Amino acid sequence: MDSFILHGAVLFSEDVRELKEYDDAYVVCADGVCQGVYEEIPGEFSDLPVEDFWDKLIIPGLADLHTHAPQYTFRGLYGDMELLEWLDRVTFPEEMRYDDMDYAARAYDLFVEDLFTGATTRAAIFATKHTDATLLLMDMLEETGLVTLVGKVNMDRGVPHGYCETTGESVSETLRWLEEVRSRGYRNTSPILTPRFTPTCTDELMKQLGDLSGRYGLPVQSHLSENLDEISLVSRLCPDTRFYGESYDRFGLFGTQGKTIMAHCVWSGEEEIELMLKNGVYIAHCAQSNMRIRSGAAPVSLYLDKGMHVGLGSDTAGGAELSIFSAMRDAVLSSNLRWRLYDRDVRQISFPEAFYMATLGGGAFFGKTGTFKKGYEFDAVVLDDDNIQTLYPASPAERAERLMYLADDRHVVGKYVRGCKLY
């Protein structure tokens, strides 16, 4: 961990609605912790080295609250189906290949490289059912310096032969995985329990995973109320639940034991929303995936207005793009269309809200991170937007809003995680 000062244009979220911006300021990091943003370097930090980025834009690192690493190989393809058909025809067959460690090594290398070169500093990631390939992915992520939560996927029903686990296998492999993770002593890479979703997890498996979460205080990630056919399927599979979220909650997998991310929440009803609010469940909003595989558009402003935790997810390869700038763009665009075509009572997402979700909103799942306020872990990316030329000066917030549409990996010229410079 380092102590240093970055100098440039600075933008960060004060809260869900308010951005703080500086044309010319100093972001101070001491022992990996942010000490705030200043227009002049305070005397107490005058000995720290200054890295000068001139007029480049410095923002907190972006958080990806939901992505599937093994699906990255087919990003951008198969956008003409809905969820359940897409899982059966495309996703499960591809994920089965990760039984082959050589394939896994080559495939995960592509994912990890692109995650590293983009603006994301923290991510919650689904792997596959394969313990060894999941450990390999974690080894590779650990090497990058990014902070990630990675899940070996659990599923003991509703999956093709050859990719399904028995309940016993699923639990014993999870224990072996957790034990092995512990022994590897990762610094930035942690396990997150990952029951894939209710249609692929029996009650017994859910129960045992709930016990594990309680015993070890493990966080949880899964999917919730993404697609209408999926929701019907869950109500048939769990006739004793009133709504989808209960199928997790009754086993302690819905924020009551470990911190929990539920991806999508496109069609959550009132009771489900209230339970997420009460339990502090994090919502991973994955707008591009929700448009691409025809799920719908989540009522995100409603979630934000209730004070719920909401971050953004790329959801590759339901989504095609790993970029959280693109996830911001699609959050804004799909909220506009939802408001116009479906429900005028749920307002659109503003750019400051999209930026908040991409940084502080999602970052909060990883602890005190996602903004440049004093006391937060120091994650930052430096953006060079010189190739986006205009004729008048844009404020830091305007530059970031433009990057929401126009950013690619070339724009990311510096990256810091927990006070360590990655590049």
Place this chain on the structure above:
Amino acid sequence: MDSFILHGAVLFSEDVRELKEYDDAYVVCADGVCQGVYEEIPGEFSDLPVEDFWDKLIIPGLADLHTHAPQYTFRGLYGDMELLEWLDRVTFPEEMRYDDMDYAARAYDLFVEDLFTGATTRAAIFATKHTDATLLLMDMLEETGLVTLVGKVNMDRGVPHGYCETTGESVSETLRWLEEVRSRGYRNTSPILTPRFTPTCTDELMKQLGDLSGRYGLPVQSHLSENLDEISLVSRLCPDTRFYGESYDRFGLFGTQGKTIMAHCVWSGEEEIELMLKNGVYIAHCAQSNMRIRSGAAPVSLYLDKGMHVGLGSDTAGGAELSIFSAMRDAVLSSNLRWRLYDRDVRQISFPEAFYMATLGGGAFFGKTGTFKKGYEFDAVVLDDDNIQTLYPASPAERAERLMYLADDRHVVGKYVRGCKLY
């Protein structure tokens, strides 16, 4: 004009639904005209030079049926308003600056440069009311080798003082502009009559522009049924019309005299649709703009199924991106959301349909262009997608579908227009 053969992977539209793809083929150009695609070079062309692009992807050039060059300076910004407010607060004030030829030169240079480096080979472009700045834009476009239609914008009401014209000025400046264009003898750059939209054009101006279109056979571009408040305004301004399209049609500005592009058509009703079909009006579908400034989503598959002419528009700066790959992506994504949330009777757009609109659908406005069938003018772009790595071979159509999400200017490594190599 050149005669040559391009060798690589090839993709083009046979018709609105069918793509033709070749992993390894030869596209033959003789005197600027496509002679077809062959797996082996036919004997009659054996003397032509072959440019070898190996496994790079060769597709027809993309057509942008609707974009505003002077708005390019604020692309990606001001996405939090609807059309009429956005025009008053952002667009008109920016367009007024093009009275200054120095500003116009610097601003148009940015637009022209980015149009040149992207995958677009043909475009229909709105300038501003300023004749001289419009001529400057046309000079700059002519130098690129791209084929463009450019319009000096007409407006004699509903525009802020200082940007509005009198009816007489608008007509006399249009005549001066047309005369000057004729005298400059452009090869690839043509004028297109551009009554901005009904709210800014009196009946008298429309009448005189209609006369001009008839007299010189000039094509026309304008806006139609984009935004609900705009449509209400038109019905108040033109109480003797049954629908918005009539406000153009009654003056011969709706496909009956010159070929006509109407941008948006988000909210066109049955009668308007039937009239567009009957008159052969081209629809410029601008999905990102329609999402961004909250207009809605056009029923594009309905238009295609009726056999109407539909192309894509970037609509910068209602849209933030000049890329027609992005326009394809947003056409697909917004059609999915429209289907899911608003009208299950209007199906989603497929990738082949998006590709068709971006090439042959929009290209048809410029004549016989937009595909590699024999007899079409030869426009092509060569795409290097090596940086999009996966582990198994993708077909040409799959590669293009992936580029719809992931393309940027780096991917465009070769560009040919009317048989001339631009780079």
